[in-house]
Amino acid sequence: MTDRPQRLVSDMRGVRYGEVLVVSLADDSLRAEVYGTQMLNDCPQEQWEGLDADAIAKEMGAVFVKLNGPRHWCLDGLGTKVAVVEPVLREFNGIMMRRIATVELGGQPQAAPYTIRHVNRGATFFWDAGRPVHELVDPAGTAYVMQAYCIGVDPTITAESLHTLGDRLAMPDGWTYRTRVLDDELVVDTTTGLATVLQDEFENTYTLPS
Numbered sequence: 001m002t003d004r005p006q007r008l009v010s011d012m013r014g015v016r017y018g019e020v021l022v023v024s025l026a027d028d029s030l031r032a033e034v035y036g037t038q039m040l041n042d043c044p045q046e047q048w049e050g051l052d053a054d055a056i057a058k059e060m061g062a063v064f065v066k067l068n069g070p071r072h073w074c075l076d077g078l079g080t081k082v083a084v085v086e087p088v089l090r091e092f093n094g095i096m097m098r099r100i101a102t103v104e105l106g107g108q109p110q111a112a113p114y115t116i117r118h119v120n121r122g123a124t125f126f127w128d129a130g131r132p133v134h135e136l137v138d139p140a141g142t143a144y145v146m147q148a149y150c151i152g153v154d155p156t157i158t159a160e161s162l163h164t165l166g167d168r169l170a171m172p173d174g175w176t177y178r179t180r181v182l183d184d185e186l187v188v189d190t191t192t193g194l195a196t197v198l199q200d201e202f203e204n205t206y207t208l209p210s
Helices: 047-048 053-060 161-167
Strands: 007-009 016-026 031-034 064-073 078-080 089-092 095-106 115-120 126-127 132-138 142-149 175-183 186-189 194-197 205-207
Touching: 016 095, 047 064, 064 078, 064 095, 115 142, 115 175, 132 161, 142 194
Parallel strands: none
Antiparallel strands: 007 078, 016 031, 016 064, 031 095, 064 142, 078 126, 089 095, 095 115, 115 194, 126 186, 132 142, 132 175, 142 205, 194 205
């Protein structure tokens, strides 16, 4: 019998954060190191707007840098976090961030919307029973639950507008978007394996329940 993951932090829904993805060449393929403000600060807008991706890439000797956010959590709690990379602290334009994950990009630095990526994040996510979740469902019926919405592409997106987001998405044939209320707590535990994630065209991020 597998021990149930322990929730360590609650009240995360709506909490704001931002990430800097530093992309480098490793063994003839691209790999992104993810630096994030999670549990450090709420990614202040003024400092975020002052980030210069090209300057950061030059300073860090990277192929390029992707500014990922700002974002807001759609989940309710966080659990165990395994250190999949050395958790280095680094300041970007006055915003303190921690290195939290890696993403293998292969030869495709910019993934098209609705393309699966695998992230080594070593985290546990919780969604509460009785709370809404927003899901992308592929033609085979596999549902990916939204873990965070992004206001970097469209700053008008809000938690309330997610209920009708499907009307705006240019989904591939056979894909659908839905909102439903959970009957039971949903736990996604990727502490012992890679997370499977994808994004829509607004860079909202969805994860495959484990």
